[in-house]
Amino acid sequence: MEYLEGLNEPQRQAVIHTEGPLMIIAGAGSGKTRVLTYRIAHLIYHGVDPYQILALTFTNKAANEMRERIAKVVGHEAKNIWMGTFHSIFAKILRIDGHRLGYTRDFSIYDTEDSKNLIKNIVKELNLDDKLYKPAVVFSRISGAKNRLISYREYNTNPIYRADDESYQRPEIGKIYQIYQERLFKANAMDFDDLLFNTNVLFRDHLDVLNKYQHKFRYVMVDEFQDTNVSQYLITRKLAAVHQNIAVVGDDAQSIYAFRGADIQNILNFERDYPNLKAIRLEQNYRSTKTIVQAANSVIAKNQAQLKKNVWTANAEGEAIELLKAASDAEEARMVAQSIFEEKMQKKRKNSDFAILYRTNAQSRTFEEALRKLNLRYKVVGGLSFYQRKEIKDLVAYFRFALNQNDEEAFRRIINLPKRGVGDATIARIVVVANEYKVSIWDVLCNAFKYIGGRVALALDTFATLIKSFKMAIEQKNAYDAAMEIAKNSGLLKELYEDKSIEGLARYENVQELLNGIKEFVDNPENTDKSLGAFLQEISLLTNADEPESEEDNKDAITLMTIHSAKGLEFKHVFVVGMEEDLFPSQMMIGSRAELEEERRLFYVAITRAEEKLTLTYATSRYRFGRIKDCEPSRFLDEIDPRCIKQKKTILPSSDRVAVKNFLNSLQATTAQTQKTTYKPSPDFKPSDTTYLAPGMRVEHLKFGFGLVLEIQGEDKERKARIQFDDFGEKTLLLSFAKLKVHG
């Protein structure tokens, strides 16, 4: 068993302990994935049928990676393991047995956007104040309830929830919750939370179904156990109840998803629920230098809520942690880009050795600019995912509706896309009529002349006929041919093609990329079901990390991403940027000790991504929400063992900077007198124009935006200029006429 070689003793124990409950507490960089991989390989090697193994992860990426690594040890059998995210595995189960709850095999999965749109509609229909009942707020309330397995019935009968909502002036949330659920059910749709919630209901109310899976899965494994919520934990526990072979792997110090219902308590519950469990600690870190491990330990030690753990490493001492202070967010980005540039030269590093990690997606922009200026290749992970782009969602909505005519959100998306003269008024009428005659929206569409009449009926009837033809295409053709037909005949492709703007071109390419993806799906011999429905199931649970690999991505590139999406990854040199109070820790997370500790764990995750070198940066002023804000260094910086930070590189404000700052402050003082003016671009507008603020020029009016709009007293009174803050630092104040404008 050569795969057991090279493992340390606790790792080996974790691999060979296959029978009975097992809890592996795995510190950062302790070879957790390796252990899980070998453990599954070990099972298969000893004759366990891959179909009897269930391995649950949180991301598709983790699942795929593990599958690949297992395949290297055991070969093609790896593909038969039930391995995937909680959501995808439970979706699979619900596709098979969901009819017991009244759903068909083709149920739709609503993403967060769909859910919020539905809530928005409900709030409108109930005539509630949409300032008070914001979709995001209501949704998070409902989601929280579902993750704690509280049904709308329970929510509405338990006075505690009501009292809680009333104290926030939102007494109607329970009602919205109920209507929301009813509408989802009517649409034959589930949101993300329903995939877990309904699996629980299925297993609770249909014991024969539960029994089937309990006997099927002889071995159950859960990765990133610290991120499970109650709903997920209960399902896994039930599934393992017969064979009791449940292994969970996690690290309480890396629990960063409490905000969406993850509960570290589950680790304690596990110990309570399985008193005979074997507990194994993986404490040796193979990833990082001594310095980095020590820094991480010193930070996490400030948390009260944690399991005792002693993470150590046999690796070299390594370089000290670098702390960079910048005058602005733009300068921060320049310093990072510069230091990557230099290090690439000196140490012969690849772009892919570097990662820039930040707290919020919005921070990526300045770094992109700075890296572009130095011609450094980068890729941004996350942000708007491929599948969340409008053009993709539009086409997918056609797929969804052709497959499931009850899918209300898909219907709303496409009924007037491309424009066919069906506006909000008509849509509202369709819904009213459907309710009145107690028929479905689809029935109304199919009999538009009867139910709606008038001019618009023809458009609706044509639309219904179109969908029927798509329905047929899906039944008869493979996913690619059906998708092609829908893209063409719907008119979406044509509309995008005709848009020759830069964005339009990108949108068209995106749709092409989706179609290519479908082609690959069809051509892949591992996919036995080649229908469009099967493809849809694949992608409805994909998210930002799982974008189709473009050729750009394959090239050597610096990675830019949020700390959250960096979990599980490692890089030689990591930059953690924006280390400022209110940004990291986030302003919204300093309310309670628990929240602050979650932010601290997030910082811990960030530090432990680094193998050889870690650089922390912060700026003393930063654009936020179109304003310039002074920033304090993050409290987390003080929590690092000072011995790990040998030198503090700081950029002291030079006298020039002070002068500029004073100058800007004096400008700020006059903002109150800013008057609104309409500007129009001048015909000779040149974006690259730059000039210096010459002596004797004086600023008369200004307006804060991204930079300042100034009116300068000088040769040309009518001229307005825009000043770029981040370009100061020269002897003279550099004015960038990025938007030179002439008075209306």
Added chain:
DNA sequence: TCCGCGCGTATTTTT
């Protein structure tokens, strides 16, 4: 019904 404009507001993380 559609389109464009102007205003106001939002800004955390993601399966």
Added chain:
DNA sequence: TACGCGCGGA
């Protein structure tokens, strides 16, 4: 900044 919404004219 940048996005969404509401309003008013075509």
